[in-house]
Amino acid sequence: MPAVALLVALAFPDAARALSASDVQELATGDGDERVEAVRSLAATRDPAARRLIEAALSGSVQSSSSARQVFVVVDGKAVDAATGAPVAALPADAEDLVVNNRLRRVLETALAVFALASDDREERAAAIAAVEKDPQSVDTALLDAALAREPDAALGARLDMVRAAAALASDDRAQRLAAIGRLADSRSPSTRLLLLPFVERNADGAFRESDAELRAAAQAAIGAIDDRERTSRLAGAVFSGVSLGSVLLLAALGLAITYGLMGVINMAHGELLMVGAYATWIVQDAFRAHLPGAVDWYLAAAIPAAFASAAALGVVIERTVIRFLYGRPLETLLATFGVSLLLIQLVRTLFGAQNVEVANPSWMSGGIELASNLTLPWNRLYIILFSALVVAGVWAILNLTRLGLFVRAVTQNRAMASCVGVKTRRVDTMAFGLGSGVAGLGGCALSQVGNVGPDLGQAFIVDSFMAVVLGGVGQLAGTVVGSLGLGVVSKFLEPWSGAVLAKIAVLVMIVLFIQRRPQGLFALKGRSAEA
Amino acid sequence: MSTAIPRLAASGAGSSGGGESGYGHLLREGEIDVSHRVILYLEDVSVSFDGFRALDALSLAIDDGELRCVIGPNGAGKTTMMDVITGKTRPDAGRVSFGQSIDLTRMRESAIAQAGIGRKFQKPTVFEQHTVWENLELALKGERRWWRGLAWRTTLDEARRIDELLATIRLEDEARRPAGLLAHGQKQRLEIGILLAQEPRLLLLDEPVAGMTDEESERLADLLVALEGRQSIVVVEHDMAFVRRIARRVTVLHEGRVLAEGTLDEVKADDAVVEVYLGR
């Protein structure tokens, strides 16, 4: 039948423009296969009237009468003859609705999409291609050829070409089928694999469904190529989400690497400093909404410094009032800062309520890059990876290129000697702690873009970020980076076959075992053993 | 005191029995085989930390009953050598053996100590929360198995030995005080007391007179000299006056290897040693 339709279309371009009464009649009263065939030949006419009829069928406004052998399109109570478009005064008494079952609906939708392939709007054509990709073999290859010839956009053309190839799989011509299989090896559509499977499957009796060995081999090769690509993109997806998780963890752990790693202060309130940064972001966002609605997309430009400043200021207060008195007593510091974390959590609950608050991404952060049908990289995650890279670079620069960094490193290595050569160690402590806290605030700001913001935000991160610092080796910036990213990637690789919870447990157990083997972490500095 | 001597002599039978025969003799459990008169061998021991060679194919032998001083400039590997002997640092290469038969490189610190090697740290390390008396009680040679520790009572004999040790290190008046409250020199003495209480065959002393008064260091020198012949002693020290008082043989370490060995006067005359110490 498609071949006939093709012939008709080519031979009598104008004749094809009339709706055939028999097609219309079959659509209304035929059995399942006849209806599908009728829709196809209607679509092949490319007649706007056919399109209207298909739309009407989809919206349930087609009626038919078996006594009058007539089909009507009923709009607002007024009926017209579906084939001729002539108005009808009164519907026959036995007129009844055309019942559209799922199969027919799919065919109708594909047919409608075929019309949209000719649209001038690129978006509309893209949507149409996505629709025909779902069921390419129900579309006439001739129509696809025509659409392909018209298509100006290269990317859409490539996709259409794949649809064309998929449709050609059903061709009667062996050469065409073989060529189609070869082309489909490059397909990115997830349904392609299903179309190729019949070529390599066996029937119940063990014989191949496709008797032609060459076709079978070609299909096998094409499936292999598709599977390879699928595997690669899944791998890339796991790496990406691992790096993304790792970069979030890194932002949480980086501040710890300064306060714990360099200064030896166990700050259990570190998670709450993240929370403070996230709440600062929320406050700035709401202020923009209320006072600068036009610039709401740029609220982050103000939120980032605000998050840093608020967390850093809080860190300085904590250092001056609590931690200062506990240097050299890490276990006591741990307890006191845990108390601080409880105070902060309850303070935020009292001020802003126990519910999560809503922080929205700016519009330029929504959406993502689609690399493959199963691999989309969301912008917000990409920006956070970039942001954490910038923060790491900034922290590195501060520690290695500024006087403060020099002092911090000096105090870390030998407090007494640093003090002797005139470093104001207490001031350095305060500033270093403020820096670590501020970086935590930046982390909170980033977290607000990908997760919930609530009073318990920090609690979820504290164990993980300590793990990252410990894994990387205390006092090692590079170790923290590798530790965080490693943790993220390993968890994301474990997740598919163990589930998120077991992956997390497995990671924790692995870290515990790792620390048994290398108590100093990945980036340990070896040295002559100190006394006692 | 006179009653103590035969008892102690009997318990020290290992030292008198060890050297009497050559090959093929039987060793009792826990005995050190010193049949070649050597109690400690280091053969080609190398240790490096991140590319820095702390010990570079160091070889050294200490005779049974010898009192040896080890000197050398900072970074010569003296403390690392002690770490290797006591099991704190594992050598990258080489052999360390205690007597003929005990390979120290495979043993844990506690096992090495039980085998008969005692060590004093550079910085005096004692049990600060325990009284001086308890410090010595814990260190007394004897039971080390944990389950016995649940129902342990110090015997009269042991109490007497602690009294003797207290007298030796002159801390009788401090016996009831927590060790953490002692002065630096007193802690040094207590640590030496702890070492003596273990009755080791080999004592390693890392800068034992640092922080001691002249009188204290003089008395320590007398003590070490008196112990010579019964216990082997290795002293690492910078204080040349102290070394002069006690030294028979002196080993000079430099950059992880032995630079010179001989009497103090011999090594002082050695050109290489002079160069290392004074620079050229």
Add this chain to the structure above:
Amino acid sequence: MNAIADLARAPTRRVAPPPTALFSRTGWAIVAAALAVNCVLVPIAALVVPGTSPFAISAYGLTLAGKIMCYALAAVALDLVWGYCGVLSLGHGLFFALGGYAMGMYLMRQIGREGVYQSDLPDFMVFLDWKALPWFWQGSDSFLWALAMIVLVPGTVAFLFGWFAFRSRVKGVYLSIITQALTYAAMLLFFRNDTGFGGNNGFTDFKRILGFPVAAIETRVVLFVATGLALAGGVVACRAVVRSKLGRVVTAIRDAESRVMFTGYDPLPYKLFVWTFSAVLCGIAGALYVPQVGIINPSEMAPANSIEMVIWVAIGGRGTLVGPVAGAAIVNGAKSYFTAAFPEFWLFFLGALFVAVTLFLPRGVAGLFRRRGA
């Protein structure tokens, strides 16, 4: 050694060894008085004295006191490892919960067919459509088995963890953080339905223990008395451990581990014994806690719970054994007052307590008394 004697220039003077008694006479008197109150006065006040009398103890009061004594026992156990061995565990909540779960399994089996689904299986298994008891539930209907599990499960977990950790000489803050990760991982595990311990809901709706109704006042009195005995036994046992030579070695390890090693003691078994013993005590506390409170779920393993235990010890005074009992009573007494009167201020109070105790009361309440006594 004769050299030493020769060298003692002054004649040897006798110094009497330190006393070895477990408690002083007053100490024993206090223990005896506490046991008398626990075993005689409280049962009379709860069972015999009429409810209208000011001396009567309500079921609520009894349960609260029993619960606090369980916490106190856990605090004593924690003090043993923190105060004497220098190991600050942020994961003792795990051992407490494991003991509780071991008891909870028995209590779940005691429900019998009286659950919502009237099945032989515990309700949550019916809900998950399980057909038979998993292997690790075998034997849980026996009380003796439950008792064995209460000791063995926390003990084994602690032993394995301790063996790995102490063997590789992980210590200090590192060890604390790893213990925290341990209980966190266990919490995640127990939150899963598939793990087989009732998921988020854990175990609750207990009906009987040893055939006696768990809510009856007589049962509660017995549980209370048992808890009191366990607490007293725990304090005496820990005291015996720390006063023994083993205890002195352990304290020495806390202060100068390398000196201990070079004195010929292998620290591993000493630490491991104290650590495991402490975990078992904590498990016993958890097992007594569950029938009195009537519920056990994975939130008991939350890291915050374990840290809260630490504050009981810190406020009472670590390294005193009796202090933590007081600390647990003070904090939990305050908690039940605050959560009833000003629920939103409880965390403020607790947080401030953490800060204030570490800054101003490093030796805890016991330290106050000691200073006055000295």
